[in-house]
Amino acid sequence: KNQVEQSPQSLIILEGKNCTLQCNYTVSPFSNLRWYKQDTGRGPVSLTIMTFSENTKSNGRYTATLDADTKQSSLHITASQLSDSASYICVVNYGQNFVFGPGTRLSVLP
Amino acid sequence: KAGVTQTPRYLIKTRGQQVTLSCSPISGHRSVSWYQQTPGQGLQFLFEYFSETQRNKGNFPGRFSGRQFSNSRSEMNVSTLELGDSALYLCASSSFPGQGIYEQYFGPGTRLTVT
Numbered sequence: 330k331n332q333v334e335q336s337p338q339s340l341i342i343l344e345g346k347n348c349t350l351q352c353n354y355t356v357s358p359f360s361n362l363r364w365y366k367q368d369t370g371r372g373p374v375s376l377t378i379m380t381f382s383e384n385t386k387s388n389g390r391y392t393a394t395l396d397a398d399t400k401q402s403s404l405h406i407t408a409s410q411l412s413d414s415a416s417y418i419c420v421v422n423y424g425q426n427f428v429f430g431p432g433t434r435l436s437v438l439p
Numbered sequence: 440k441a442g443v444t445q446t447p448r449y450l451i452k453t454r455g456q457q458v459t460l461s462c463s464p465i466s467g468h469r470s471v472s473w474y475q476q477t478p479g480q481g482l483q484f485l486f487e488y489f490s491e492t493q494r495n496k497g498n499f500p501g502r503f504s505g506r507q508f509s510n511s512r513s514e515m516n517v518s519t520l521e522l523g524d525s526a527l528y529l530c531a532s533s534s535f536p537g538q539g540i541y542e543q544y545f546g547p548g549t550r551l552t553v554t
Binding site: 360361363365370371372373374375378380418420425426427429430431432 | 443481482483484487494495529531540542543544545546547548550
């Protein structure tokens with residue numbers, strides 16, 4: 330069954346600290362993996378898209394990694410800011426379909 | 440360039456009624472996808488339209504339907520509303536359909552509450 334799991338379910342960190350969110354998937358055939366940030370009450374915004382051949386991609390303070398062999402991805406946030414408080418959703422694209430993870434709820438406290 | 444717009448932003452309906460939600464994609468985008476988001480199920484794919492044709496459909500009952508017009512604007516309709524249909528309905532547009540690495544841009548969503 331095509332599935333995307335994310336951990337942790339929620340995370341609380343202090344402003345300025347780093348954190349890493351995890352995504353494991355059992356999706357085949359794999360096309361690409363996306364990380365989205367979703368602020369409360371708003372639509373998701375794309376952070377990165379990674380294909381099979383890419384194992385690291387950065388977007389400012391966000392760095393995503395992909396290990397296609399183990400079917401794992403991580404999103405590392407550096408020097409967190411209050412505005413990073415949001416849900417982070419991992420999405421795997423296969424063929425013409427998307428499988429969404431349940432998301433990780435990140436809270437950054439001052 | 441204007442983003443994806445969805446109307447209305449908020450809607451309250453009663454069980455048994457029907458509802459129509461509207462989505463205007465980014466200018467030049469021909470693919471529109473619809474998603475349902477609930478706290479318990481997360482984001483779930485409803486359907487995707489490209490050039491007025493439904494290309495893909497998720498696992499939702501026939502009460503959920505959609506269409507796309509020649510200007511790429513899309514509507515989705517839910518008939519005989521149930522309490523479980525309460526959700527945030529998101530529309531996303533892209534240049535081309537789901538395959539490949541084409542970026543999907545999401546709208547702000549329509550919050551539907553069924554009472």
